[in-house]
Amino acid sequence: MSHTSFQPPGARVDLETDYVVVGSGAGGATAAVTLARGGERVAVVEAGPWRDPADYPQSVYGTMRDMLDVWGSNFTRGRAYWPIVQGSLVGGSTVINSAICVRTPADIFEQWRHDHGIGGPALADAFGRIQDDLERELGAEDVPPPSLGRHNLLAIAGAAALRYESHPTRRYVRGCAGDGQCLQGCRGDRKQSLNRTFIPEVVTRSGSLVSCAPVKRIVFEGARAVGVTGRFRHPRTRARGGVFSVRARKGVVVAASVTQSPVLLMRSGVRSRALGKGFRAHPGAPVFGSYDDPVDMNKGATQGWSSTAYRESPGFKLETLSLPLDMLSGRLAGAGPLLMDRLAEFRHLAMWVQACRAESVGEVGIGWNGRPVVRYTLSRDDMLRFREGLYRVAQTHVAAGARAVLPSIHGMPYRLAPDEIDRLKDAPLDPRAYVGILSHLFGGCTMGKDPARSVCDERGRVRDYDGLFVADASLIPTNLGVNPQHTIMALARYCAEEILARGA
Amino acid sequence: MGQGPRGEASLIWLIKFAMLTMMPRTDALPGISDTDLDGFLRRLRADADPLYWLGLVVGAIVFALSPLLTVGVPLPAFWLPHRALDRHAERLVSHPLYVLRQAVFLVRLSAGMCWGADTAVRARFALAPYGPDPGTFRE
Numbered sequence: 001m002s003h004t005s006f007q008p009p010g011a012r013v014d015l016e017t018d019y020v021v022v023g024s025g026a027g028g029a030t031a032a033v034t035l036a037r038g039g040e041r042v043a044v045v046e047a048g049p050w051r052d053p054a055d056y057p058q059s060v061y062g063t064m065r066d067m068l069d070v071w072g073s074n075f076t077r078g079r080a081y082w083p084i085v086q087g088s089l090v091g092g093s094t095v096i097n098s099a100i101c102v103r104t105p106a107d108i109f110e111q112w113r114h115d116h117g118i119g120g121p122a123l124a125d126a127f128g129r130i131q132d133d134l135e136r137e138l139g140a141e142d143v144p145p146p147s148l149g150r151h152n153l154l155a156i157a158g159a160a161a162l163r164y165e166s167h168p169t170r171r172y173v174r175g176c177a178g179d180g181q182c183l184q185g186c187r188g189d190r191k192q193s194l195n196r197t198f199i200p201e202v203v204t205r206s207g208s209l210v211s212c213a214p215v216k217r218i219v220f221e222g223a224r225a226v227g228v229t230g231r232f233r234h235p236r237t238r239a240r241g242g243v244f245s246v247r248a249r250k251g252v253v254v255a256a257s258v259t260q261s262p263v264l265l266m267r268s269g270v271r272s273r274a275l276g277k278g279f280r281a282h283p284g285a286p287v288f289g290s291y292d293d294p295v296d297m298n299k300g301a302t303q304g305w306s307s308t309a310y311r312e313s314p315g316f317k318l319e320t321l322s323l324p325l326d327m328l329s330g331r332l333a334g335a336g337p338l339l340m341d342r343l344a345e346f347r348h349l350a351m352w353v354q355a356c357r358a359e360s361v362g363e364v365g366i367g368w369n370g371r372p373v374v375r376y377t378l379s380r381d382d383m384l385r386f387r388e389g390l391y392r393v394a395q396t397h398v399a400a401g402a403r404a405v406l407p408s409i410h411g412m413p414y415r416l417a418p419d420e421i422d423r424l425k426d427a428p429l430d431p432r433a434y435v436g437i438l439s440h441l442f443g444g445c446t447m448g449k450d451p452a453r454s455v456c457d458e459r460g461r462v463r464d465y466d467g468l469f470v471a472d473a474s475l476i477p478t479n480l481g482v483n484p485q486h487t488i489m490a491l492a493r494y495c496a497e498e499i500l501a502r503g504a
Numbered sequence: 505m506g507q508g509p510r511g512e513a514s515l516i517w518l519i520k521f522a523m524l525t526m527m528p529r530t531d532a533l534p535g536i537s538d539t540d541l542d543g544f545l546r547r548l549r550a551d552a553d554p555l556y557w558l559g560l561v562v563g564a565i566v567f568a569l570s571p572l573l574t575v576g577v578p579l580p581a582f583w584l585p586h587r588a589l590d591r592h593a594e595r596l597v598s599h600p601l602y603v604l605r606q607a608v609f610l611v612r613l614s615a616g617m618c619w620g621a622d623t624a625v626r627a628r629f630a631l632a633p634y635g636p637d638p639g640t641f642r643e
Contacts, residue, residue, distance in 0.1 A: 005643050049641035059621040061548075062637025071553040081606055211642070235641060236551070298631065325629060329527070329616025330609065335593035340530040346629050410598065410605070432602040
């Protein structure tokens with residue numbers, strides 16, 4: 001077992017293994033642990049550092065510095081600049097998300113079969129078995145009532161008053177203490193993020209982890225992938241360090257994220273007309289409710305409530321999402337004394353969000369600085385869906401007893417009284433009017449039957465190459481309409497099981 | 505960004521000026537001037553991704569040079585009288601031109617990170633003080 005972290009310039013690290021897995025998030029860690037349990041020697045190579053709960057930051061500043069890719073400053077190029085939030089550390093975004101565990105909806109397999117020629121009942125059965133196992137291994141639980149906090153209880157009450165389905169969120173968290181710090185990493189170590197679970201298991205099963213190690217390119221011999229190489233990068237100073245090289249006897253599994261996986265394949269010379277295409281996301285935005293009594297939204301589970309009642313039609317998901325005080329100024333409109341007056345209301349605010357099941361398709365490419373560039377603009381149909389989701393959030397606030405809602409939409413009043421929320425039905429349809437965010441990403445190395453429209457087959461094998469696989473959300477050819485971690489992990493395990501069964 | 509120490513100091517002064525205007529002290533709340541803003545900016549300069557820092561600098565410059573577009577006064581923001589400056593800040597963050605209001609987004613966000621992490625500010629909202637951000641990792 002071994003872990004190799006940053007090495008200074010002049011140092012050189014050479015490893016040989018059966019499989020090298022690039023990336024240690026939901027896809028990479030799950031693929032790696034599955035291969036390791038199958039008896040293979042696995043090396044995981046991760047661009048970010050390995051942080052334990054004692055290393056986790058407390059503030060938003062520390063989170064941006066220590067947890068997020070490029071300080072969270074990656075954003076879409078298109079009609080509007082919306083940030084793309086991704087973790088960059090061992091465990092990937094599983095360290096900084098809410099570990100929400102939602103099974104892959106049955107209609108997704110039918111959509112994959114119909115639109116992409118893959119999947120169908122056999123894949124649905126395999127996912128069912130795998131997701132049973134994952135929930136058992138990682139201990140999926142509904143948020144326990146004492147950990148809900150008032151902001152989640154209000155949402156439950158609002159949805160009940162409006163008579164739509166909603167529930168306490170099911171998450172990979174054991175015994176949530178309701179600290180309200182999911183997004184900064186769970187210092188109480190209750191969240192089963194993969195830096196605490198699968199990655200240590202890989203290492204104890206004679207595997208290796210190389211951290212602080214962004215992969216520059218995949219190494220090929222002819223059409224066969226035989227390893228990866230790159231240079232260490234210090235997580236604090238960003239200084240370049242020594243060279244690392246991992247030779248893989250059997251195969252290379254790429255799971256570097258929806259933005260990084262296609263870019264790594266491009267940099268490595270992989271040719272596919274579909275590479276970088278098919279980018280999709282769940283664009284989201286919040287509506288605040290202002291309540292007479294303090295809500296104290298940072299007490300209780302960060303995302304303790306959700307509803308998929310509108311997933312199929314019109315196409316959005318509703319969730320609570322508590323915001324730290326040191327992030328609030330980026331969300332409330334205004335500046336100067338006006339902004340301070342609005343911030344004074346913090347204890348009385350609850351923030352709930354809609355995540356839109358958008359059908360718009362974007363593209364991932366390489367920017368001038370070698371970083372991923374995402375081109376993505378929401379269509380009018382998606383904006384209609386997006387707006388309707390926000391209206392539903394506002395209605396839920398009013399049903400829960402809010403004295404006002406704060407929609408955070410440019411061109412709309414800052415504050416709407418309960419009897420004014422119908423004005424949201426006429427809110428602008430220009431994405432520039434919203435402070436949106438993309439948190440669930442799909443595509444870029446999509447799987448499918450048609451080589452002209454997909455990079456990989458349904459086992460994650462990159463077409464026309466030997467020993468080269470993809471095992472992360474970049475494989476997913478459609479939007480899911482639910483939080484994707486459970487689907488990404490199931491897909492990665494499915495691909496890894498196929499590798500074990502059929503060989504590379 | 506390649507400028508010398510004086511250029512660097514000027515840029516930091518501009519960022520600080522924009523942040524102080526964005527989050528002033530009021531009767532109800534401490535302002536960013538009541539926090540360790542200088543220390544925050546020193547840490548930010550050392551830690552931030554270069555693109556993030558560049559975005560912040562651009563935002564501060566836009567803030568300083570755009571009063572003509574907000575309050576119709578052909579002066580840099582730091583020469584505006586107090587009330588006009590407040591009006592400039594408000595109008596800039598809600599300006600019809602998307603690029604203008606987007607340009608100052610990072611200034612507002614970063615100011616909030618400094619202000620909202622301050623122990624005295626947090627106490628006003630019944631929030632526990634933050635401990636340190638250790639910045640450590642497994643070596």
